[in-house]
Amino acid sequence: xxxxxxxxxxxxxxxxxxxxxxxxxxxxxxxxxxxxxxxxxxxxxxxxxxxxxxxxxxxxxxxxxxxxxxxxxxxxxxxxxxxxxxxxxxxxxxxxxxxxxxxxxxxxxxxxxxxxxxxxxxxxxxxxxxxxxxxxxxxxxxxxxxxxxxxxxxxxxxxxxxxxxxxxxxxxxxxxxxxxxxxxxxxxxxxxxxxxxxxxxxxxxxxxxxxxxxxxx
Amino acid sequence: xxxxxxxxxxxxxxxxxxxxxxxxxxxxxxxxxxxxxxxxxxxxxxxxxxxxxxxxxxxxxxxxxxxxxxxxxxxxxxxxxxxxxxxxxxxxxxxxxxxxxxxxxxxxxxxxxxxxxxxxxxxxxxxxxxxxxxxxxxxxxxxxxxxxxxxxxxxxxxxxxxxxxxxxxxxxxxxxxxxxxxxxxxxxxxxxxxxxxxxxxxxxxxxxxxxxxxxxx
DNA sequence: AAGCCAAGAAATTTCAAAATTTTGCGGAAT
DNA sequence: ATTCCGCAAAATTTTGAAATTTCTTGGCTT
Numbered sequence: 450x451x452x453x454x455x456x457x458x459x460x461x462x463x464x465x466x467x468x469x470x471x472x473x474x475x476x477x478x479x480x481x482x483x484x485x486x487x488x489x490x491x492x493x494x495x496x497x498x499x500x501x502x503x504x505x506x507x508x509x510x511x512x513x514x515x516x517x518x519x520x521x522x523x524x525x526x527x528x529x530x531x532x533x534x535x536x537x538x539x540x541x542x543x544x545x546x547x548x549x550x551x552x553x554x555x556x557x558x559x560x561x562x563x564x565x566x567x568x569x570x571x572x573x574x575x576x577x578x579x580x581x582x583x584x585x586x587x588x589x590x591x592x593x594x595x596x597x598x599x600x601x602x603x604x605x606x607x608x609x610x611x612x613x614x615x616x617x618x619x620x621x622x623x624x625x626x627x628x629x630x631x632x633x634x635x636x637x638x639x640x641x642x643x644x645x646x647x648x649x650x651x652x653x654x655x656x657x658x659x660x661x662x663x664x665x666x
Numbered sequence: 667x668x669x670x671x672x673x674x675x676x677x678x679x680x681x682x683x684x685x686x687x688x689x690x691x692x693x694x695x696x697x698x699x700x701x702x703x704x705x706x707x708x709x710x711x712x713x714x715x716x717x718x719x720x721x722x723x724x725x726x727x728x729x730x731x732x733x734x735x736x737x738x739x740x741x742x743x744x745x746x747x748x749x750x751x752x753x754x755x756x757x758x759x760x761x762x763x764x765x766x767x768x769x770x771x772x773x774x775x776x777x778x779x780x781x782x783x784x785x786x787x788x789x790x791x792x793x794x795x796x797x798x799x800x801x802x803x804x805x806x807x808x809x810x811x812x813x814x815x816x817x818x819x820x821x822x823x824x825x826x827x828x829x830x831x832x833x834x835x836x837x838x839x840x841x842x843x844x845x846x847x848x849x850x851x852x853x854x855x856x857x858x859x860x861x862x863x864x865x866x867x868x869x870x871x872x873x874x875x876x877x878x879x880x881x882x883x
Numbered sequence: 884a885a886g887c888c889a890a891g892a893a894a895t896t897t898c899a900a901a902a903t904t905t906t907g908c909g910g911a912a913t
Numbered sequence: 914a915t916t917c918c919g920c921a922a923a924a925t926t927t928t929g930a931a932a933t934t935t936c937t938t939g940g941c942t943t
Contacts (some may be wrong), residue, residue: 488928497711501718529816536749540721599746705898727904
């Protein structure tokens, strides 16, 4: 029997960020253990790790719960995303070379492709996984030349929590036709090495998730 | 028998951030389990959580290791600390009121007290715990009015990793006489609501840990 | 009827051992 | 002398159940 934890970790992470469970729902290790034919402790171990990165809430002696839904939490996650992405792209513009531009362009190309497919389908959930991967890769590529791995790692975590909040049936899976144009605008500003324009484009892209649509930063 | 995990978690967290183990040292759950009279699994559970926040390195099927020491890692952690603190204090200056100023002043007062004691003693390790707590509280108070809890939580993690790198006998526990004046300068700039001066003071305070003492940001 | 307590049920935490994998070492072959 | 193989020892992962705590329910008191 091979180590099944990494695999199960991925499955749970995907479920938590792709609308498999309702926000605030209680999750019992014993039930998942039965579903996956492993011991409850193996699941518990994974869930403790997922709670350490913010996808699950954990309270001593009373188990696990999917992070609750609230406009306030989404607002905070969005603000922090904006902060990290703006700083990341600003540093990339300062440090990045041709290699950075190439990776960014490639990631944008892939993202455009999957976004076009999503616009044409009725079954968004089926495309959630590749979409999620492509958008994360694109946003990571923006800060790919910042030479600050810990910034990227932090962004991964924040991005996961953000997606968990916004990828829900109620919010229409956060699909907006304007996404394509906004991603395009961010890319162009980055390639132009216009840090200021890039920061504005990033804020505009995410601002629809803010509570009171605030001004620039 | 009462839940001993939270307590043990604190002990290990303290050890990892206060020079109890050498950086890069291998840690075996079974040994710690014997030391604390608990089961190996209980320790393993805790260590997996600590590795999720960056204090331990974990590799599948080959156990745990204290994060390795390197000037490069310290550089990155410092850069990220500067980024987070500058953004946090800038937002606090914009949002903060009298309550923020009071908390900041109180935290600085406590920090000054403990730093004065440290300057007088030969046995720095004995004061590590209160010093650690006071400095963390002070730096957190700077971003206390940013209204972005996730920024503070992220800072806690980064601060822990930073301390883990720098609080070592080899580095003299990072005790510098100039710390007092630097903390003072940051506080005054914050109270003056001078965001630009505050950002400079923060960078100057931390810049000795950067690889090539870079310019302002 | 509302509140409180106790007893049973359910869920969580801890444990110790079994199963698996990695590591270390000695001997054979090149 | 060096490399490669395989066996033994050590370490890690998984398990399933025992111990503990929290939650629920029914009955009793006010």
